[in-house]
Amino acid sequence: MPAVSLGTPHVRTAVSPDGRPDTDLLVDRFGRVARDLRISVTEKCSLRCTYCMPAEGLPAIAADQLLTPDEIGRLVGIATARFGVHDIRLTGGEPLVRREIVEVVSRVRAAAPDASVSMTTNAIGLDKRVHALVEAGLDRVNISLDSVDRQHFAELTRRDRLPAVLAGIRGAIDAGLSPVKLNAVLMPETLRGARDLLAFAVEHDCRLRFIEQMPLDADHQWAREHMVTAETLLAELGRQFTLEPLGRDDPSAPAEEWRVDGGSATVGIIASVTRSFCGDCDRTRLTAEGTVRSCLFGDAETDLRGLLRGGGSDDDVAAAWQGAMWAKPWSHGFDTGAPDPETFAPTTRSMGAIGG
Numbered sequence: 001m002p003a004v005s006l007g008t009p010h011v012r013t014a015v016s017p018d019g020r021p022d023t024d025l026l027v028d029r030f031g032r033v034a035r036d037l038r039i040s041v042t043e044k045c046s047l048r049c050t051y052c053m054p055a056e057g058l059p060a061i062a063a064d065q066l067l068t069p070d071e072i073g074r075l076v077g078i079a080t081a082r083f084g085v086h087d088i089r090l091t092g093g094e095p096l097v098r099r100e101i102v103e104v105v106s107r108v109r110a111a112a113p114d115a116s117v118s119m120t121t122n123a124i125g126l127d128k129r130v131h132a133l134v135e136a137g138l139d140r141v142n143i144s145l146d147s148v149d150r151q152h153f154a155e156l157t158r159r160d161r162l163p164a165v166l167a168g169i170r171g172a173i174d175a176g177l178s179p180v181k182l183n184a185v186l187m188p189e190t191l192r193g194a195r196d197l198l199a200f201a202v203e204h205d206c207r208l209r210f211i212e213q214m215p216l217d218a219d220h221q222w223a224r225e226h227m228v229t230a231e232t233l234l235a236e237l238g239r240q241f242t243l244e245p246l247g248r249d250d251p252s253a254p255a256e257e258w259r260v261d262g263g264s265a266t267v268g269i270i271a272s273v274t275r276s277f278c279g280d281c282d283r284t285r286l287t288a289e290g291t292v293r294s295c296l297f298g299d300a301e302t303d304l305r306g307l308l309r310g311g312g313s314d315d316d317v318a319a320a321w322q323g324a325m326w327a328k329p330w331s332h333g334f335d336t337g338a339p340d341p342e343t344f345a346p347t348t349r350s351m352g353a354i355g356g
């Protein structure tokens with residue numbers, strides 16, 4: 001494992017007792033710097049996607065255990081002003097299910113006027129709230145959509161809500177939140193509708209990306225041998241579209257892109273399993289209850305809510321956050337790299353409970 005190599009001007013040489021350099025940044029032991037903050041705002045969701053949520057939903061979090069909009073704003077202020085975080089994404093659960101979501105966006109924007117503020121959402125109800133959200137400071141949305149076939153969608157999500165999702169997508173486009181990105185989880189069940197999904201994305205000028213399914217389903221059904229490879233997806237899409245490889249926006253970008261039919265549309269594949277990009281990971285996550293989670297597959301979490309409510313200063317909160325990120329595992333929850341890069345540490349939280 002590489003020793004910490006922190007050649008940036010922000011990093012001073014003195015170290016804390018755990019060996020951490022005296023720096024304002026969110027650094028880890030492997031030299032990565034977190035600048036992308038994902039905040040889960042609720043565990044509740046309007047869908048029950050089989051690869052994410054249990055059929056009965058996640059155990060409810062008591063209202064007083066959730067970070068308040070004020071607390072979220074304070075943490076965002078610390079992240080941006082002290083750590084140089086510049087991308088903030090609200091997620092869940094389903095962020096639109098949180099009653100105070102507009103207030104959350106507005107607190108985030110007030111705390112981080114120059115940051116990019118985005119949301120990952122299933123778009124149910126987005127058409128009704130998109131203008132308020134944009135006015136509050138939302139810049140972009142990533143919308144999850146695995147099928148444009150109503151019955152297939154209902155099977156995958158255990159809810160017959162495709163019309164509401166399509167209305168939400170239309171609302172986002174009409175509100176000028178472009179480019180609207182569509183995320184589909186790549187698995188055997190989504191493969192059969194993949195061409196229709198791409199045709200929909202091209203028609204509506206949305207950027208579709210397929211994400212390899214990770215072992216973060218609440219039902220623990222994920223198995224490596226059931227994974228659909230990029231080659232299989234490309235062969236399926238190639239039956240209808242001409243795809244020209246474009247590579248990546250930059251070498252560390254997670255999505256590899258293809259141009260569709262020689263036009264302006266692209267389709268991307270995020271190979272989270274077969275091409276781990278942990279070495280370039282720049283994420284720090286806050287769960288809805290206010291714990292820092294440094295890695296999707298690392299169950300160690302550090303409580304910030306208790307510090308906020310116990311009268312902790314910004315210095316106290318920042319120090320706890322930096323300590324949590326210093327302990328960030330190297331990859332997939334493992335500290336020194338798994339012998340097989342496609343191995344994942346088992347995690348007690350599913351994707352919906354972490355905030356994807």
Ligand code: SAM
Pocket residue numbers: 045051052091092093094095120121122142143144183184185211212213214215216217351352355356
């Ligand atoms: N409810 C919102 C939504 O549907 O986008 C936000 C939360 S959801 C957990 C965030 C993202 O995680 C979605 O794009 C979803 O497809 C993705 N996701 C959930 N489970 C996953 C898994 N097992 N592997 C890969 N991506 C997953």
